[in-house]
Each structure stands twice: as C-alpha cells, then as structure tokens.
Amino acid sequence: MKKNIFIIAILFGLVSWGIYDTIKKNNMKQESLANTEQAKNKVDESSLEVGINQGNLAPDFELKTLEGESIKLSDYRGKKVxxxxxxxWCPPCKVEMPDMQKIYEKYKDENVTILAVNMTQTEKNVDSIPTFLDEMGITFPVVLDPKSEIAFIYQSYMLPTSYVIDSNGIVQQKITGPMHYEMMEKMITEIN
Known part of the structure; x- marks a missing residue:
C-alpha cells in the first residue's frame, strides 16, 4: 500500500512538473514571438541611408512654429507623418489644405500627423501666414522655413510637395502637386 502511494506521489509529481514545464515553455515562446514582432517593427536606423527616396530615413530637421516653438521631424517618430x-500664395496648396485638416482631425489620435512646412522665404508678407491658417481652420502643426533649407534638402521645387513618412521615419512616397482626402487616407492606412 505504501509502495502504491509512493508511486502515485511520484507520478503526480511528474505530471505536475510536465504541466509546469509546458506552461513555462509556452510563456517563453510567446515572449519570444512578441520580442521578434517588436524587433521586426523596429528599424535599425544606423543601417539606413538618410535621404528623400523611398526606403530612406527621412532627413531630420528643426524649425520653429509661428509661436516660436521648436519642432523636429524626429519628434514625430512613432507616428505616420x-x-x-x-x-x-500657392492655389493648389489652398485646395488641399481642407482635406489635410480633415485627415488630421480623423487620425490624430491614431498616431498620424500632418507637419506643414511653410516656404517662408517665398511669402510676400510673413504676417499673412497666421491669417491664412485661421481662415482655413488649420490646427495641425505648421513650421516656418525662412531660409528654404528644408525646401532644398527635400527638393521641393514645385508646391505643394509632400512626403509620406512611416512611423519608423522612413520615406514611403513623394507627391508633387495637390492631394485629396481619399489619396491621403489610402497612403496613411497602407503604411506602418
């Protein structure tokens, strides 16, 4: 009888150990898969070429808002931009602004933003920029490029010019000319 109890206790111990070991291995496998998925989504920036072509890490810059606040493009890492x-003065820019505002309002809580860089050096009157933004109802971030440095880096020879940048800071697309709502929505929903 004692021998049977001893054997049952050993079997119970082995079954318990087997269950514990299986659960532990499954948890480790799930953690490993989660870490692998995170690693896939995270990009090693040091291995990427900085540039404006598709697949390049978008060149970082720092400009000021109308209120004098400094904003860097890299401040938006983790968001689609x-x-x-x-x-x-650009008629096509005026045409696309309302749709950009709609996109911003719809997706701003889903890690999407619009960053508008005003080609300040081309403006006749810099004081007209706030009035323009108020009249258009623009609430997304706007920065000033007083020396056209960013225009030069991003080769914005025609206005409007836009770049779609994924949440890892990688250029996905360049668009020359105005965009419309459906076009913007399609682009941002198709990227990471």
Whole structure:
C-alpha cells in the first residue's frame, strides 16, 4: 500500500512538473514571438541611408512654429507623418489644405500627423501666414522655413510637395502637386 502511494506521489509529481514545464515553455515562446514582432517593427536606423527616396530615413530637421516653438521631424517618430511643403500664395496648396485638416482631425489620435512646412522665404508678407491658417481652420502643426533649407534638402521645387513618412521615419512616397482626402487616407492606412 505504501509502495502504491509512493508511486502515485511520484507520478503526480511528474505530471505536475510536465504541466509546469509546458506552461513555462509556452510563456517563453510567446515572449519570444512578441520580442521578434517588436524587433521586426523596429528599424535599425544606423543601417539606413538618410535621404528623400523611398526606403530612406527621412532627413531630420528643426524649425520653429509661428509661436516660436521648436519642432523636429524626429519628434514625430512613432507616428505616420505627411510632411507638406506649401505657401499661402500657392492655389493648389489652398485646395488641399481642407482635406489635410480633415485627415488630421480623423487620425490624430491614431498616431498620424500632418507637419506643414511653410516656404517662408517665398511669402510676400510673413504676417499673412497666421491669417491664412485661421481662415482655413488649420490646427495641425505648421513650421516656418525662412531660409528654404528644408525646401532644398527635400527638393521641393514645385508646391505643394509632400512626403509620406512611416512611423519608423522612413520615406514611403513623394507627391508633387495637390492631394485629396481619399489619396491621403489610402497612403496613411497602407503604411506602418
């Protein structure tokens, strides 16, 4: 009888150990898969070429808002960004602004933003920029490029010019000319 109890206790111990070991291995496998997925989604920036072509790490820059606040493109890492080069005198820029505002309002809580870079050097009157933005109802971030440095880096020779940048800071697309709502929505929903 004692021998049977001893054997049952050993079998119970082995079964318990087997269950514990299986659960532990499954948890480790799940952690490993989660880490692998995170690693896939994270990009090693040191291995990427900085540039404006598709697949390049978008060149970082720092510009000031109308209020004097400094904003860097890299501040938006982790978000999808539509980087838009524009001016108040540009008719196609005026056409796309309302759709950009709609996109911003719809997706701002889903890690999507619009960053509008005003080609300030081309403006006749810099004081007209805030009035323009108020009239258009623009609430997305707007920065000033007073020396056209960013326009030069991003080769914005025609306005508007936009870049779609994924959440890892990688250029996915360049668009020359105005965009419309459906076009912007399609681009941002198709990228990481």
């Amino acid at each position: 539509i980087l838009n080069m524009w001016a108040t």
